[in-house]
Amino acid sequence: MAVKDDSKEWARYAKELGVNLQRLRVERGLTQERVAYDAGLSRYQYQRMEWGKIGKDTPANPTLKTIMAVAQVLGVTLDELLPPSWPDLHAR
Template identity: 40%
Template structure:
């Protein structure tokens, strides 16, 4: 797999950055957000980095995104970036 960014990896990183900004605004730790959303801390940390496994873009479930938006007290639309045109399917 190539280490070059793709539209999907950029999208996942932007999602992670939005999660980080929302978490920082709430003055919560990664552990606090993960616990409140029903996630493992490791899983939350990976989402904030925009990856699921090394070299693989994050692809969280809708249920996870809704739980995170609720915990972070932001609209779901504030977490999810606008996808680029022609975004290829996630692998």
């Protein structure tokens, strides 16, 4: 069953992911450049993930492959990286 498009909820989730990325990166003493390079991304691509946005009103939407690469660089599992849950996901 498809999940209903809820742009505001996705924007909030993308922002929370960005906060997690920044917190974990800083805790490990890594620069954005280092994480990006090691994950095979440009610094700008990685910055947009931390910002939770790719444009003024467009939330970030990284691929699973990208998220997994960044998690590996940060030395964390997806459970540790991703926000706890998408609100109301199971109720839809």
